[in-house]
Amino acid sequence: MGFRKDFIWGAATASYQIEGAAYEDGKGLSIWDRFSHEPGKVFDGHTGDVACDHYHRYPDDVKLMKEIGLQAYRFSLSWPRLMPEGKGAVNQKGLDFYNRLIDELLKNDIRPFVTLFHWDFPAALQSLGAWENPDSVKWFEDYTALCARTFGDRVKDFITFNEPQCFIGLGYDVGVHAPGYQLPNSSLVPMSHHILKAHGTAVRALRSLVPEVRVGYAPCGDPCMPATNSPEDMEAARKAYFTVPEKGWTFNVAWWSDPALLGCYPESGLKHLEKYLPHGWQEDLKTIHQPLDFYGQNIYNGRYYKAADNEQGFEMLPLPVGFPKTAIQWPITPDALYWGPTFLYERYKTPFIMTENGLSAHDVVSLDGKVHDPNRQDFLNRYLLAYKRAAEDGADIRGYFHWSLMDNYEWAHGYKERFGLIHVDYETQQRTLKDSAYWYRSVIESNGEVL
Ligand code: GBH
Numbered sequence: 001m002g003f004r005k006d007f008i009w010g011a012a013t014a015s016y017q018i019e020g021a022a023y024e025d026g027k028g029l030s031i032w033d034r035f036s037h038e039p040g041k042v043f044d045g046h047t048g049d050v051a052c053d054h055y056h057r058y059p060d061d062v063k064l065m066k067e068i069g070l071q072a073y074r075f076s077l078s079w080p081r082l083m084p085e086g087k088g089a090v091n092q093k094g095l096d097f098y099n100r101l102i103d104e105l106l107k108n109d110i111r112p113f114v115t116l117f118h119w120d121f122p123a124a125l126q127s128l129g130a131w132e133n134p135d136s137v138k139w140f141e142d143y144t145a146l147c148a149r150t151f152g153d154r155v156k157d158f159i160t161f162n163e164p165q166c167f168i169g170l171g172y173d174v175g176v177h178a179p180g181y182q183l184p185n186s187s188l189v190p191m192s193h194h195i196l197k198a199h200g201t202a203v204r205a206l207r208s209l210v211p212e213v214r215v216g217y218a219p220c221g222d223p224c225m226p227a228t229n230s231p232e233d234m235e236a237a238r239k240a241y242f243t244v245p246e247k248g249w250t251f252n253v254a255w256w257s258d259p260a261l262l263g264c265y266p267e268s269g270l271k272h273l274e275k276y277l278p279h280g281w282q283e284d285l286k287t288i289h290q291p292l293d294f295y296g297q298n299i300y301n302g303r304y305y306k307a308a309d310n311e312q313g314f315e316m317l318p319l320p321v322g323f324p325k326t327a328i329q330w331p332i333t334p335d336a337l338y339w340g341p342t343f344l345y346e347r348y349k350t351p352f353i354m355t356e357n358g359l360s361a362h363d364v365v366s367l368d369g370k371v372h373d374p375n376r377q378d379f380l381n382r383y384l385l386a387y388k389r390a391a392e393d394g395a396d397i398r399g400y401f402h403w404s405l406m407d408n409y410e411w412a413h414g415y416k417e418r419f420g421l422i423h424v425d426y427e428t429q430q431r432t433l434k435d436s437a438y439w440y441r442s443v444i445e446s447n448g449e450v451l
Contacts, residue, residue, distance in 0.1 A: 001392045002448055008111070008399030009444040010072030011065070011421060012356050014118035014162065016048045017408040019078065021055035025093035028084025030120035031130075031171075035178030046414025052406055053429050055097060062104045064422055064431060065405065069441040072111040074355060074401045075101075076118035076162065079143055086122030087139050095150050102154050112155050113401070115218065116144055116202065118162040119171075119178070119411075126179055131168070131191035131198075134278070140198035144205045152210035159296055159355065160199045163220045168192060169250035176412050188250060189276030196259050196288045203290035214293035217260060218355040221253025223302035223340035225333065227317055232307035236314035240305045241343055243312065244269030253297075253344075261348040263289035294398060295348050296355035302336030326359040326379070328410075328417050334382035338390045345395035352395060356403035357383060360410065360417035365432055371423045376436040384443065384451050402440065406431065 016032045036047035054061055065073055079086060081094035105112050117140070121130060125139060148158075170177035173188055183191075203215050224241040226233040242254040244266050249255060254266040255273075263285050265274075308315035324332040341352050361375045384400070391397040407420035415426055421437040424430075442450050 002388060003391055003397070005447070007397075007447055008072050008353070009447075010070050010074055010111075010113065010399065010401040011068070011405040012074035012113075012401040012403050013054075013405050013408060014076040014115065014120075015078035015081070016051070016118070016120040017404070017410070018052040018054040018406065019081075020048065020050040020053045022047075022049045024055070025097070026084060026091040027078065027094060028080035028086070028091070029123040030078065030080045031123050031126050031178040032120050034123055035180055038180070041180060042412050043414035043416050046409065046416075048409045050426075051409045052424050057429065058101050059104055060431070061406070062101075062108055062110065064433065065105075065110055066108045067433065067441075068421060068437050069444045070110055070405075071444065072113055072157075072399070072401070073105055073405070074113040074115060074159070076115035076120075077147060078120050079117065080120065080122040080124075082146060083122065083143055084124070086125035087142060090146060098151060102151060106154060111157065113157040113159060114147070114151065114155050115159040115162050116140075116147060117160065119167045121167075121178075130179075131194050132187050134194060136194050137198045137201055141201045141205055144202040145209060148206050148209035148213075152206075152213065156210070156212055157214050157216070158206050158210070159216045159218045160202045161195065162218045162355075163298055164192065164195050164256050165220050165251045165253070168195070169248075173250050185273065185276050189273050190278050192250070192255065193277055193281055193284065196256070197284050199260055200288040200290045203292065204287070207290075215290075216292055216294040216296045216353060216355070217257075218296035218298055219253060219256045220298040220356075221251060221256075223299060223336045223343065224305045224314075224316075225302045225335050225339040227304045227306040230307075233305065236307040237305040237339065238343055239312070240314040240316070242266065242268075242347065244272070246272045249273065257295075257348065259285060259288045260290070261292065261295065261350060292350055294353045295344065295350040296353045297340060297344060298356035298403070299336050299340045299354065300357060300359070301331050301333045302339060303333075326375075327362050328360040328413065330359070332359075332379060332382075334379075334386045336386070337383045338386040341387065341390040341395045341397055342393065345397075351398045353397075353399040353401070354387065355401050357400070358403040358419050360419045363407070363418045363423055363434060365423060365425070369432070371432050371434040373434045373436045376421075376434065377439045380436065380440070380443075381451055384448060388448055388451060
């Protein structure tokens with residue numbers, strides 16, 4: 001039992017959070033380059049201008065990956081680094097950078113998992129209405145084709161979108177992420193539809209251009225976990241997980257996954273949102289619904305639900321006073337890695353990969369020069385045990401990517417939150433493997449047997 005023999009152990013990052021070199025070698029601007037420079041948007045005015053300077057330090061960073069024993073590395077491509085205006089002209093130096101990175105990974109036997117889009121949308125296309133513009137499907141298709149043609153001889157694992165829930169919810173609804181808008185449903189719903197269509201179109205493009213490609217998707221949505229093992233509470237949790245609420249619908253998992261994996265929008269969502277979908281949306285479902293090789297999910301925590309005598313049939317339980325939390329104040333709920341994959345596999349019946357999971361902690365370099373982070377090891381141990389149980393109970397679980405490889409630019413939180421296995425001193429760019437990185441190496445070496 002335990003994890004399958006060919007289980008994939010990796011770590012993840014995203015372009016804007018680590019690369020830096022924001023204005024170098026012909027890169028165009030992204031909405032995050034703009035947003036992070038707007039006063040008051042990001043903690044202490046931090047920007048990703050330099051970040052971890054990974055653009056220049058990638059050979060050393062790959063060495064560190066090797067030291068941790070990573071089998072795979074999930075990273076994203078910066079669309080405006082490759083296409084400065086988002087469409088049309090291509091920036092050769094951008095292609096060169098990712099070519100060098102990919103070659104370095106392969107030389108070190110580390111399998112690249114490429115995310116096409118992890119939030120750093122080209123600023124030039126934002127001025128054209130971004131995802132609200134139906135042309136966005138074509139823009140994304142052309143960008144995908146460029147990536148497939150350039151990297152597809154060596155990269156076989158592609159992920160279309162990272163967490164549309166967050167870049168739409170936080171960026172265009174709540175407004176705390178780039179571009180910082182608060183748009184009505186009449187804009188948000190068409191955007192979501194175009195993104196789903198762009199996803200399907202990209203899957204098709206990848207399949208036609210990359211021999212032996214494996215394609216996945218990495219949405220999120222905090223799992224709903226049953227308060228007890230009673231059949232009533234289990235059903236309540238399942239229902240809460242996949243019901244699209246009227247308020248905060250952008251963060252729900254089913255709205256963004258059912259069309260891609262089942263070929264239909266969830267009824268609970270259509271009830272409130274159908275009136276905003278663009279004309280002819282039904283015909284697009286064929287494009288949106290493409291076979292996927294794996295279904296990814298980023299899961300950090302969940303919430304407990306029980307059956308209730310109300311209209312919905314479920315109710316969320318408040319967290320008890322003093323419930324354990326990470327530095328960023330997210331609750332520590334290891335069972336999210338049991339119930340999330342279990343319910344998602346039950347519904348979507350597609351091989352599952354945890355594309356992100358991890359925590360921020362108050363890590364410091366100690367007097368002995370090391371970074372002691374017992375909280376991270378304990379957190380991961382608990383979460384991975386739950387994940388292993390889900391695999392043993394029958395979910396087809398294929399891999400795990402820790403978020404993150406290294407401390408990095410945590411979006412609106414700037415550099416305040418440290419999610420890495422590797423500590424980064426942003427003054428000197430000095431990297432230090434945390435204790436948890438060495439522990440993770442033993443997890444990888446034993447394929448999870450030390451847990
Ligand atoms: C991911 O998003 C991103 O993909 C990544 O870029 C980022 O750096 C990383 O996670 C860490 O933030 O309300 O307290 O219950 C995170 C998705 C969705 C996770 C909302 C936390 C709610 C926490 N998040 N969820 S809480």
